[in-house]
Amino acid sequence: QVQLQQWGAGVLKPSETLSLICAVYGGSFSDYYWSWIRASPGKGLEWIGEINHRGGTNYNPSLKSRVTMSVDKSKNQFSLRLTSVTAADTAVYYCAREVIVARGAFDYWGRGTLVTVSS
Amino acid sequence: EIVMTQTPLSSPVTLGQPASISCRSSQSLVHSDGNTYLSWLQQRPGQPIRLLIYKISNRVSGVPDRFSGSGAGTDFTLKISRVEAEDVGVYYCVQATQFPRTFGQGTKVEIK
Numbered sequence: 001q002v003q004l005q006q007w008g009a010g011v012l013k014p015s016e017t018l019s020l021i022c023a024v025y026g027g028s029f030s031d032y033y034w035s036w037i038r039a040s041p042g043k044g045l046e047w048i049g050e051i052n053h054r055g056g057t058n059y060n061p062s063l064k065s066r067v068t069m070s071v072d073k074s075k076n077q078f079s080l081r082l083t084s085v086t087a088a089d090t091a092v093y094y095c096a097r098e099v100i101v102a103r104g105a106f107d108y109w110g111r112g113t114l115v116t117v118s119s
Numbered sequence: 120e121i122v123m124t125q126t127p128l129s130s131p132v133t134l135g136q137p138a139s140i141s142c143r144s145s146q147s148l149v150h151s152d153g154n155t156y157l158s159w160l161q162q163r164p165g166q167p168i169r170l171l172i173y174k175i176s177n178r179v180s181g182v183p184d185r186f187s188g189s190g191a192g193t194d195f196t197l198k199i200s201r202v203e204a205e206d207v208g209v210y211y212c213v214q215a216t217q218f219p220r221t222f223g224q225g226t227k228v229e230i231k
Binding site for chain 1: 169214218219
């Protein structure tokens with residue numbers, strides 16, 4: 001049974017850095033892309049980016065200048081850093097697994113972490 | 120980026136009746152490898168987001184066969200043949216043919 005467990009700070013001040021980690025339990029770590037996706041009332045679901053087990057990344061151009069994703073294969077974990085946050089970054093952040101041979105097949109999701117940016 | 124437009128945004132349905140959700144993309148979703156990477160997701164209240172359908176019409180193991188996907192090019196449809204109470208939630212289409220991946224706005228299915 002595959003599980004994605006995510007955690008990180010839920011309240012940030014403007015200009016701070018958002019940091020989230022997602023741990024993968026069960027299944028292969030190397031046969032998938034690992035994604036971060038966020039949901040906000042104003043923007044719906046927004047894809048932030050993805051990383052594979054080798055550390056190869058693809059980012060959303062709208063966030064690329066502020067996003068860094070990394071992977072720790074020894075722990076089956078991947079992480080998201082988003083710098084210089086503003087109120088517009090307030091959202092529920094999800095980690096998700098995407099099947100490499102069936103792109104867009106986000107078949108397992110974390111429960112989501114509500115991140116609120118407020119002064 | 121590819122814009123995904125879902126209609127309707129809200130769908131009140133009588134139990135046992137069908138429901139249909141349309142998803143249109145601003146560009147063709149046919150990838151250079153010949154595949155069309157269009158998926159459907161379900162978000163039920165208090166539940167993790169769930170993948171229902173991938174590559175237009177491939178139903179994920181464990182998804183009831185009352186859910187079906189169809190379409191081609193820029194027009195896609197998710198159909199629920201007979202809506203059950205457990206189908207209440209928000210449904211999203213997502214394209215993965217191009218970066219960045221983009222989602223539809225979501226369609227809320229509720230019981231009349």
